[in-house]
Amino acid sequence: MPVTNRRWVLASRPDGKPSLDNFRLEDQELRDPGEHEVLVKGLYISVDPGMRSRLSGDSYAQALGIGETIEGAMIGTVKASNNERFKTGDLVMGGFGWQEYALSNGRGLAKLDASIFQPPLTVTAAIGVLGIPGLTAYFGLLDMAKPKEGETVLISSAAGPVGATAGQIARMKGCTVVGIAGSRDKCDYVTKELGFDRCFNYEEEKDLVAAIKQACPKGVDIYFDNVGGEMLDAAITNTNERARLIISGAVAEYNRPEPRGIRNTTRLITHRLRMEGLVVFDYFKQFPQAQAEMAGWIKSGKLKYTEDISEGIETTPEAFLGLFEGENHGRRLIKLG
Incomplete structure (x- = not known):
């Protein structure tokens, strides 16, 4: 009927x-x-x-x-x-x-x-975590950013489903993981429950460049971006040579009549940066393999959501x-x- x-x-x-x-x-x-x-x-x-x-x-x-x-x-x-x-x-x-x-x-x-x-x-x-958000983190970090042990990974919107997953995977790879979130509770969540090394609340910071520099004293090797705009620009300013910037989302830009965009573009040249956008459906044929690996991490307690x-x-x-x-x-x- x-x-x-x-x-x-x-x-x-x-x-x-x-x-x-x-x-x-x-x-x-x-x-x-x-x-x-x-x-x-x-x-x-x-x-x-x-x-x-x-x-x-x-x-x-x-x-x-x-x-x-x-x-x-x-x-x-x-x-x-x-x-x-x-x-x-x-x-x-x-x-x-x-x-x-x-x-x-x-x-x-x-x-x-x-x-x-x-x-x-x-x-x-x-x-x-086994759908589009988690897979975005998985492929963006492992296939595009290719983290190396000891590198510093900075993640915006760190308590969101993409950022939280990316940070935990980076920790599995032996990286120092720093989050940016919008409240103290969210920062406590990613550090105390998910194992991030540090996190700061951007709502309490007047100078994002200085806040990132303090949180990442050795500079940023990988920036996993879910926000865009001013935050992306501040991250670029703190990058090391040959840093990788993975652009997963731009929530700060979606509702603007005109995008703010990025301004510190010369650093892309001087520091040989690589910035690449991510559409996870490009990896569609690899979804089952990634989902199986991530499900194993969840069941073993390595990955939380x-x-x-x-x-x-x-x-x-x-x-x-x-x-x-x-x-x-x-x-x-x-x-x-």
Whole structure:
């Protein structure tokens, strides 16, 4: 029988920081699955700061259209299936966005082995530490930055899902890890629970260049950037020769009418710096191998993660907007009813 699906769509394009008026909750009747199709009932969906740019225009992918479902990942169960690859009750994952149900022809739909998700590994890890955030940290650090023992790794948004994972992997590689976060509680979390060597609260610092210099007295060999803007510029000023700057996100830039950009570009020449942007989908074929290794780290206690879960699809836009205020502590998800 057809089901009523609630979904959040783009109502209007944000001008600067998004507001609740840019989103609209709609009821939509979904037909029964057709040939080779499955109906998925969502359990959890994600809110992701990186999709902010697609609300306004083209980015790493085409701009989201007015009236289209807001992008995000979903974990769900198969409610009905006409696809030989999936049966009713299967636990699955796909990029179905901010909605309670989804119809799929099976493309991009991944079956999850429920037996894997035993404590301390939760099923939500599939769209968190073992999903795009964790994989971004894994490939950005190990494949692009290639850390060496004894190097100093500086990470912005250190308590977020990408930064927290990157920092722990850097520690496994024998690096000194310094975090930048937006509160003392978040700094305490990454140092006391995740093993970062140091962390400072940028909200308490008037001079970011001086703060980074004090936290990284030997200079910065790798900067894993999730923020951009002034923080990226301050990190560049503190780099050693042949430092690597991995640009994973730019949350400080997403809501600006005009990006601030970077200004200390001459250091890229004088210090032979390498700065490279990261889109994790370039590594898609390597995801299973990375996920298996990371799951092993979690089960052995080498890799920890935190999730920030809100209840009900109604809370989704507020949870998304809170990302730009630094409200979240860990991966922000929505538990559907």
